[in-house]
Amino acid sequence: MQEPVGECRDCGKTIFCDGGFLCGVVLENHELRCFDCDEKAKNEEQA
Numbered sequence: 001m002q003e004p005v006g007e008c009r010d011c012g013k014t015i016f017c018d019g020g021f022l023c024g025v026v027l028e029n030h031e032l033r034c035f036d037c038d039e040k041a042k043n044e045e046q047a
């Protein structure tokens with residue numbers, strides 16, 4: 001069962017919690033980010 005938890009702070013996509021598994025990342029400031037944007041952010045940090 002999927003429950004909407006919030007929106008990705010970068011792309012605005014709704015992030016769901018799927019059976020207790022969050023389909024995204026919670027940032028230190030409690031904002032949410034989807035995996036796609038989190039990957040992008042990580043890549044940019046490394047670059």
Ligand SMILES: [Zn+2]
Pocket residue numbers: 008009010011012013033034035036037038
């Ligand atoms: Zn996103």
